[in-house]
Amino acid sequence: MNGKPLVSIVSAGLSKFGKQEGLYARELFAQAVKEAFDRCPRLEPKRDIKAMFVGHMGESYEHQGHTGSTVADWAGLLNIPATRTEAACASSGAALRSGIYAVLSGLADVVLVGGVEKMTHRSTAEVTEYLAMASDYPFEQWHGITFPGLYALMATAHLHDYGTTERQMAMVAVKNHYHGNLNPKAHMQKEITVEKALSSRVVASPLKLYDCSLITDGASCVILTKPEQAGKFTDSPVHIVGSGQASDTIGLYERKSFTSLLSAKLAANTAYGMAAVKPEEVDVAEIHDCFTISEIMAYEDLGFCAAGDGGKLIESGETRLGRGIPVNTSGGLKAKGHPVGATGTAQAYEMYLQLTEQADKRQVKDARVGLTHNVGGSGATATVHIYRSAL
Amino acid sequence: MSTQEPFTIEQFYKFLGQRKLMAGKCTRCGKIHLPPRPLCDECFSQEFEWTEVSGKGKLLTYSIIHVAPQQFQGMAPYAVGIIKLENGIKIPGMIAGATQEQLKIGMDLTIDFGTCNTAQPWPQWPRYCFKRWSSSSKRKIRQKKGSKTEFR
Numbered sequence: 001m002n003g004k005p006l007v008s009i010v011s012a013g014l015s016k017f018g019k020q021e022g023l024y025a026r027e028l029f030a031q032a033v034k035e036a037f038d039r040c041p042r043l044e045p046k047r048d049i050k051a052m053f054v055g056h057m058g059e060s061y062e063h064q065g066h067t068g069s070t071v072a073d074w075a076g077l078l079n080i081p082a083t084r085t086e087a088a089c090a091s092s093g094a095a096l097r098s099g100i101y102a103v104l105s106g107l108a109d110v111v112l113v114g115g116v117e118k119m120t121h122r123s124t125a126e127v128t129e130y131l132a133m134a135s136d137y138p139f140e141q142w143h144g145i146t147f148p149g150l151y152a153l154m155a156t157a158h159l160h161d162y163g164t165t166e167r168q169m170a171m172v173a174v175k176n177h178y179h180g181n182l183n184p185k186a187h188m189q190k191e192i193t194v195e196k197a198l199s200s201r202v203v204a205s206p207l208k209l210y211d212c213s214l215i216t217d218g219a220s221c222v223i224l225t226k227p228e229q230a231g232k233f234t235d236s237p238v239h240i241v242g243s244g245q246a247s248d249t250i251g252l253y254e255r256k257s258f259t260s261l262l263s264a265k266l267a268a269n270t271a272y273g274m275a276a277v278k279p280e281e282v283d284v285a286e287i288h289d290c291f292t293i294s295e296i297m298a299y300e301d302l303g304f305c306a307a308g309d310g311g312k313l314i315e316s317g318e319t320r321l322g323r324g325i326p327v328n329t330s331g332g333l334k335a336k337g338h339p340v341g342a343t344g345t346a347q348a349y350e351m352y353l354q355l356t357e358q359a360d361k362r363q364v365k366d367a368r369v370g371l372t373h374n375v376g377g378s379g380a381t382a383t384v385h386i387y388r389s390a391l
Numbered sequence: 392m393s394t395q396e397p398f399t400i401e402q403f404y405k406f407l408g409q410r411k412l413m414a415g416k417c418t419r420c421g422k423i424h425l426p427p428r429p430l431c432d433e434c435f436s437q438e439f440e441w442t443e444v445s446g447k448g449k450l451l452t453y454s455i456i457h458v459a460p461q462q463f464q465g466m467a468p469y470a471v472g473i474i475k476l477e478n479g480i481k482i483p484g485m486i487a488g489a490t491q492e493q494l495k496i497g498m499d500l501t502i503d504f505g506t507c508n509t510a511q512p513w514p515q516w517p518r519y520c521f522k523r524w525s526s527s528s529k530r531k532i533r534q535k536k537g538s539k540t541e542f543r
């Protein structure tokens with residue numbers, strides 16, 4: 001493919017992220033599609049959109065499955081084919097992949113891909129249990145290993161093997177809260193200090209409350225079309241030039257390494273190769289920081305630094321807005337929030353804003369190449385996408 | 392060893408209830424599967440034999456879980472880890488009675504079949520856990536009556 005656009009994003013939408021009292025998933029999704037439709041006046045949704053894929057992880061939250069058709073209805077898009085994709089926290093990364101398949105196959109010229117999760121009406125214990133469903137049941141959940149617990153196992157190994165520190169992990173939280181404070185749609189709109197992060201209560205050692213992403217309600221979507229048709233809908237599309245997805249064992253315990261996600265490395269290699277882009281050419285990235293250690297590991301898996309140097313990279317400040325490679329300008333899962341099924345396409349939404357220079361206070365100057373990294377569970381799924389500005 | 396039993400997770404836990412840690416060994420390529428599986432992911436053979444695995448191993452990584460799901464809330468905080476058994480197979484589990492200070496990567500652990508029974512309809516699997524065993528570790532794990540391990 002060598003850098004040729006696979007598909008083009010012609011519009012994008014995002015609901016407010018946070019505690020959305022009394023709003024169901026389908027109602028949140030309607031907020032996201034409304035923004036995407038309004039941003040693209042040349043698009044006639046009922047005429048143009050031919051298919052839809054929507055990421056949604058858990059039917060337990062609202063006692064509601066069959067999400068594809070449900071949200072297609074609330075989006076005003078009946079009777080197009082609408083399918084839910086599920087890959088835990090990478091559910092809408094998988095929706096994005098599915099949309100690319102659909103456009104490239106020629107079966108649908110214009111596709112809406114998105115994701116949604118409604119979580120905050122449930123107790124922490126319930127959410128802990130639902131999130132754990134992304135991990136292995138017979139050997140992990142059954143033995144009391146929670147979802148934060150799995151990343152804690154990775155963190156313990158990373159701290160041990162590479163000398164990464166809890167302070168460096170806290171710096172990820174501080175940076176992402178700083179960015180989140182610049183994003184009016186972020187769940188958390190306040191900055192924090194390293195000391196505050198380090199003194200928060202332990203969730204699963206060495207992970208503390210401020211090492212964990214947020215329980216959030218939210219929805220996101222982007223609209224894809226063939227690159228040669230993008231001009232019909234917008235003068236400033238964003239091209240997706242690389243797409244990678246890979247799987248790995250559902251059980252963390254079966255893997256060779258606990259300090260790196262093989263699925264993310266494989267997905268990144270595929271995407272970089274397709275895009276003909278090198279890690280050092282990436283101007284802005286949205287990384288799956290479900291826990292602070294995940295962002296540190298992702299720096300390494302994505303080639304932003306060498307294996308083991310992720311802690312040093314956050315400490316250098318290079319991933320902060322205004323520096324070499326700003327990561328999670330939206331606030332990331334840590335401060336923007338992590339409505340699980342919505343996260344993959346919420347990352348694509350941020351790339352759309354950044355690469356069309358609409359990111360306002362958090363705009364990365366001269367951003368032309370972007371990357372998103374969306375991980376399912378403890379890494380049994382990873383998707384990586386690379387974007388190029390048409391400006 | 393009998394080859395009648397199916398090479399399944401259900402059967403793994405049945406053996407565990409008999410205080411045996413059992414793995415499936417592919418008779419074509421020799422790969423050892425724990426948990427056992429009915430199709431070898433290496434060579435796609437469906438021919439296996441049961442092999443008993445030593446429950447002794449070393450701790451690869453660990454965490455103390457403080458925020459637990461409903462079912463485990465009464466036990467929290469509790470230690471979990473991934474253990475590399477003597478034959479190289481890795482297996483996760485709780486580590487009975489261990490505190491953050493006592494846990495060290497590389498420490499010796501052994502399986503404990505003393506388990507809590509659960510009243511739920513499915514699954515009715517027993518729970519193993521790990522405990523410290525090496526002679527260098529003098530501390531004894533508190534034991535309840537019988538041989539059941541107390542988790543906290």
Ligand SMILES: [Zn+2]
Pocket residue numbers: 417418419420421422431432433434435436
């Ligand atoms: Zn085999």
